[in-house]
Amino acid sequence: MGPNLLKNGLEERQHEERVSKIIGGVAFGYLALCFLAPLSLPSDSVPELSGRANAIDYAFENSWGNNEREEGGAIGHDQSLHGGKFVWSELNPIWALAYGFGDLNCHQKHERSWEINGNQMPVCARDIGIFSGFSLGCLFFLLRGFNRWTVRDTFLSVFNDEWLTETYERDRRMMTMLLIMGIGLIPMGIDGSTQLLLDSYESNNLLRIITGLGSGFVGGWWFSSAFSARPRFFREASKVVLPAGSRLVVK
Secondary structure, three states: OOOOEEEEEEEHHHHHHHHHHHHHHHHHHHHHHHHHHHOOOOOOOOOOOOOOOOOOOOOOOOOHHHHHOOOOOOOOOHHHHHOOOOHHHOOOOHHHHHHHHHHHHHHOOOHOOOOEEEOOOOOHHHHHHHHHHHHHHHHHHHHHHHOOHHHHHHOOOOOOOHHHHHHHHHHOHHHHHHHHHHHHHHHHHHHHHHHHOOOOOOOOHHHHHHHHHHHHHHHHHHHHHHHHHOOOHHHOOOOOOOHHHOOOOOO
């Protein structure tokens, strides 16, 4: 019996719930570390940072970010003028994980990041929005999503079937999923690319976190759907219950 079929009046969704809890739990766990790490460390022990995305800049005393750089440049700054050197590998393992992952994942520019307890957070405001949205997207699918064989049908399963009647009758499932993904991703793409391409435009942390929330939300929703969509839970494609009386056909 598939997870979206009825048994004793209850919908079986153990697989979907497990997937959403694992993926969302990892994202929320790191999000929590981003707040707990600067709060728990001694005040003013994490200085203003400015590194590179997708690179390790502050692991050791002689790492890229701790070397002297031109102040006011597009990437990095003179760390000696911003509170001195920072070495996350010398922290306890939990806080080192928070700042180490942030170092690798985020540029950590201080002007785009928040401080707690006088310490800069491990990632910028946009990434805080992304991780928050991702956790919420996983929660959204956890509460409403079903395994419906394909990723697109599983993604759309969060909606009431009657809302999707026209979508299924006209077979616009992929287009609808991509449209929803675009609504979440495009605002962040526009804000980030405009900031990168136009020297006259500088976003703000409120806008960064809002656009990050939207992007992260559809990301968490999609990843939960992708890992939940499992044909092996069904005897055959025709057993998948879809809106508007639609049926899957395996070619």
